[in-house]
Amino acid sequence: MLQGVVVNLTITEVGLRDGIQSEAHFVPTADKIRLIDALFAAGVRSIEATSFVSPHAVPQMADAEDVVRGVHKPIGTRLCALAPNSRGVHAAIRAGVDDIVVFLSASESHNRKNLNRSIDASLAAIEETVALAVSAGVGVKGAIAVAFGCPFEGDVESSSVVRIARAFTDAGVSRITLGDTTGMASPEVVKRVCGELKDALPNVEPALHFHNTRGMALLNVAAGLGLGINTYESALGGTGGCPFAPGATGNVCTEDLVNFLHESGHETGINLEALIDASVDLERVLGRTLPGQVMRAGPRSRLHPLDSVRTATAKVTI
Template structure:
């Protein structure tokens, strides 16, 4: 099966990675890490979240981080926005893009947003409308697409219905989340084939977690179906704080290694990316879980 000759990697570590850390990283370390990431050739970095600090204290300094990073013109700098207050702060931060988010399962949506799905949709629509009025691009995250920690399997028809609602609001891209890392290649194929019939695949990204070791296999399946945009977190940092045990984002460094070996271009300099990984490893209290960084931790050469 023919696969794309290039792929887009969207780095979410400074947000999705750090939000799940037990310790709070100093602002200057976050800024320095993002500056390192900006030098790697990445075209997209999700730098933080404007969720209330009560819920995600690890990212309470989002505005300060945004104001102090060194920006590159070829990089899109984005942040998660939960409501109008968060959007106001994102506008103050002069970001390029904001992301809105919701879950495909009712219970997880209530745990994560404290609203039903029906209550969430008009809130997101209002945020998207205002963000567009200010010239921002908007991304939509749909969590628990491949399984919910409370409800189990999520119906594909529910995923398609909510995806349509988000696109109708005017989002530019939809990121489909395997929030608890339960997806397998057959399931991914079944869902993506249905979604490809309903929406342009170029407007869909995949956000896999590697909780059960299937993230790269799922990426391969997506590539074989023509999807080429993936969220990942350098070193495998992160997870969902509202889904117990959902640690381990797909690692950017491991994904890049696979794509390069397959001859799929990304525009990312692997040596500089691993230098950025080594920087953040140096300020974290525990080892990064990615395969590449495990090689580094054991004294090997991950290059």
């Protein structure tokens, strides 16, 4: 581990929601529950488990209530779920989630594709959603998609992100995630958007949700750490991709992120080897190779027996 200041970081696992929502084949409910239980056992304390959305729009999430009810949730952990409207909020409350995630996009175009309504219409519904959750004793988190760039409009003005974040805080939502939905963020963009948000709303401590579409996710995490941001979202195995955004690929991989943070001197409370085991299980369930790298090589501390690799039959020079 590199020498440095140890900081306790929070990672919210989104692989069982964002990670698999676009999978062509339905992942059995029992597999989803087993994977979530394994993630909690590995030390993950916050998991975004599902979405309470129309099964016609996102068939993979049709078993949302069964998943939430089936999880064995340890004391001190939180189970979260997306809920885009009052019907979803009621269903999430009935199922017993700890936190509801309400969301909209920083660009008008993506908001209409993702939620089929304008940003103003989405903002108008926030107060009702928050009131429903609070009355049931359920927490609320706000998420802003395409906060670092929109695939339809290009660069997103920081003022749009600040406007939405302010509406969240006015409604009583202080936990806000900035999403890099199609991997358009770069370290400089992260510094600009997060810097302007902190200047406008100094009491908001955002979480960052990066996708690795262009191989920049961990660089963007490093930029976030440099700004003092200590909460990140990631997906087991590097799965994911928004079904309503062209060219979207996987989230930053949880094992890769945890490995990066541990090697940088930070603490996450997560057992990396157990996390790798869960990722291998997810790969088996999905029946395809996942993009995570640490799940293949293991942590840097993992050594191998000398006789596990053949010896060259001829002298090799480099």
